[in-house]
Amino acid sequence: DSGVTQTPKHLITATGQRVTLRCSPRSGDLSVYWYQQSLDQGLQFLIQYYNGEERAKGNILERFSAQQFPDLHSELNLSSLELGDSALYFCASSAQGEKTQYFGPGTRLLVL
């Protein structure tokens, strides 16, 4: 158990809908990262937050957004969903000054 929690574990929705994925980092970790794992794209970095502020952006679509709240949990919002958004979405966290990221169990999203 990495100490990173993600909810929900599974999500099934329809095209055009909007969903919110939630992540709670390890206790004390200030950085939260979001990654997408799909069969065709592999593991791709989406976005990083540090202590509530966006720090880095990767291959994140404009339909996707994220935020980190004062209690350090983070949410990834996916809107206008398409079939191709079906994937496993991971959250990871790291401590200040630490290079190692610890991953949550992921949320498996299926868009029908």
Added chain:
Amino acid sequence: AQSVTQLGSHVSVSEGALVLLRCNYSSSVPPYLFWYVQYPNQGLQLLLKYTSAATLVKGINGFEAEFKKSETSFHLTKPSAHMSDAAEYFCAVSVFGNEKLTFGTGTRLTIIP
């Protein structure tokens, strides 16, 4: 930008045999290198990491990796494979000032009884 290449998307070894999973990286600055393991329907678990200290790194479950700058490699090894090692293994790189992980495409390890 940094990148990682994992040679061999599928590797099969017999139980008790040597495991060797290959990872080569590309980075214009000193890299930090990681191996993660993913069991079916689970998240990514850190196996080991290189963050510019000792070049031979020992991890969990008997795995180790050696950072070789001249070869830009960070191959993962285990002397004797166990059935429980069957999983997908990912090599990843990050650099100072850019903490995002860039992953390889993964290697699926199968253990033959």
